[in-house]
Amino acid sequence: MSPTPTPLSNSALANQSPGNAASGAGPRLTVTRPGTGEPLGSYPIATAEDVAAAVERARGAADWWAGLTFAQRGKRLDAFRGILARRFAQISKLVSEETGKPVADAAIEVATILDHIAWAARHARSVLGPRRTRSTLMSFHLSGSIEYRPLGVVGVIGPWNFPVMTPLGSIVFALAAGNAVVFKPSELTPGVGLWLGRYMAEAVPEAPVLQVLTGDGTTGDALARADIDKIAFTGSTATAKKVMAAAAERLTPMVAECGGKDAFVVDYDADLDAAAEAAAWTALSNAGQTCVGTERIYVHESVSEAFGAKLAAIVGGLRAGADDAAPIGPMTMAGQVDVVEGHLRGAVDAGARVLAGRVGAPEGQVVQPSILTGVADDAPANTEETFGPTANLMGFSEVGPLLARINATGYGLGGTVYGRARAAQIARGMRTGMVSINAALGFAMLPSVPFGGVGKSGFGRIHGPDGLREFAYAHSTVRRRLPPVLDPTTFARTAKQDELLATVVNLLHGGA
Incomplete structure (x- = not known):
């Protein structure tokens, strides 16, 4: 039996700075617990010089790491996965402290990424390794082969809403492809980032294949401008544009996983009980701070009343709070409260009705869940990313006009359809990178499919075969055989x- 892991506090991470590539000189980040303001730690802000030094170290690590076989790299990634599993409670608690989400929700995030780590380690060779290509009659005298080689050093700028699953979706797939990684976690969740770096170093003690740099926006800007071979960014569309502009100085390619305005469709023949549970979860879990969270719910007019009653009953039994018993935690970023409240107040002032929950009077960073009806299609609550514990319920009758409304925002990350006869037709008509049919966020849980969006939701992919190839380049060899x-x-x-x-x-x- 494995020994029980020793608890590791934020203060220990901050003061000991294990695995932190920041020098520690100069200003520091102060991190507090969302909802309570409890101080959690202070972390150095990495400078441009720190970033350059980390990238230089990563070059050496990348050469060694790329020289290993897929099996040797996979073995070390599996070791990291084992550490995560054995320290499951520890990392879940740390995520909860820094984000404010309930520990049980943090545990789901950690459990889900374990499957993705296992998939990447197991399938990297079959996806990226050498394979023969076919000839044509005109090229019959030639034979070809293709393999996908590591890029070198990958920079990763992670988000605060899912500080384990989202960055590891880039980090692990980049490592499985043979790259070294320099990771800048969100300034709101630096302790989680350092925890990941500490235990990756335990799994791969030979070289710093993953380095962590705590810091703020200046650190992220320096990483985007650094001499790296690719940058993977998760965050808002506005910030993605800034990162992209900085990366363009060196023509550094980029993966951008940005925001969304995801739609949830309930058709006439849907299982209404299952659909109501899924709609509530995808809209309100993590206080609605989910890039693929539901923000718009479209229900066929023949079942809209019955579905609305079921959804209202679920939402009416939920509450947000900063205490351990609350099923919904506080907003992680204090500034987002104003955005959420602005969308809600604007919709209600324009005639929308509160179907369930409560609107107004947030308590600090705690915003109560709500469902609105009667929100105009052109209202900011329906066109801009809200990123809070609320969603708008609207009716539809015909599939064509429904799809036009769904696709009108410019975002295109994910979507959900509950129904039978027309579910696949509706899913195909949604201009999004991912759609889940009769399952809540199924595309995030299945390791073999890619994750990413189109339009204002970004470009590039993590997860699945596309996620591995994202961090490699195609190298083809053609020779004359006849x-x-x-x-x-x-x-x-x-x-x-x-x-x-x-x-x-x-x-x-x-x-x-």
């Missing part, structure tokens, strides 16, 4: 050979 019957790549061609080429082209492609 003498060519007709070789067009020579100045020694004759007129007869040119005539033969024209004949072959017509035979192969003229009938198209």
Whole structure:
């Protein structure tokens, strides 16, 4: 039996700075617990010099790491997964402290990423390793192969809302592809970031394949401008544009997982009980601070009243609070409270009705859950990302106009459909990177599918085969295996050979 892990507090992480690549000189971040204001720790703000030094160290680590086999890298990633599993309660508690979410919700986040780590370690070779390609009649004398090689050093800028699952979706897949990583966690959750770095170093003691730099926006800007080979960013669309502009100085490619305005569709033949539970969870869990959280609920007019009653009953039994018994925690970022309240007040002032929950009078960072009806399609509550514990319930009758409304915001991250006969049709019509049918956030839980969006929700993918290839480049090799019957790549061609080429082209492609 494994020994019980020793508790590791935020103050220990902050004061000992295990795995922190920041120098520690100069200003520091002060982190407090959302909802209570309890001080959790103070962390150094990494400078541009700290970033450059970390990237230089990462270069050496990347050379060693890329030289390992897929199996050798997978073994070390599995060791990290084992540490996460054995210290499951510890990391879940730390996430809860820094984000304010209930420990049980933090545990779901940690449990889900374990599956993704296992998948990446197990499938990296089959996805990225060498494979043969097929020839055509024109290229029959040639044989080809392709493999995906590591980029080198990847920078990761992580979010605060899911400080374990989201950054590890980039970090682990980048490592599985053979890269070293320099990771800047959110300034709201630096302790979680350092925890991940500490135990990755335990799993991979030979070289600093994952370095963590605590800091603020200046640190993230320095990382985006650094001599790295790719940057993976998760956060708002507005901040993604700034990171992209900074990365453009070196033509550094980028993965951007940004916000969303996800729609949840309940069709006429849906299981209303299951749909109501899923809608409540996807809209309100994590205090609505989920990039793929439900913000708009469209219900077929034939079942709208019955569904609304079921949803209202669920939401009416929920409350937000900073205490351990509250099923919904406080908002993690204090400034987001004003955005949420502004959307709610604007909608209600314009005639929207509160179907369930309570609107107004937040207590500090605690915002009570709510469901609104009668919100205009062009209201900010329906067009801009709210990122809080609320959603708007609206009716629909025809699929065509429904899809036009869903796709009108410019966001395109995820979506959900509950129904039977038309569920697949509706899912295909949603301009999003991901859709889940009759399941809550299924695309986030299944490791074999990619995660990412389109439009204002970003570009690039993490998770699944696409997530591995995102952190590699295609390297193809073509060799001659037979003498060519007709070789067009020579100045020694004759007129007869040119005539033969024209004949072959017509035979192969003229009938198209």
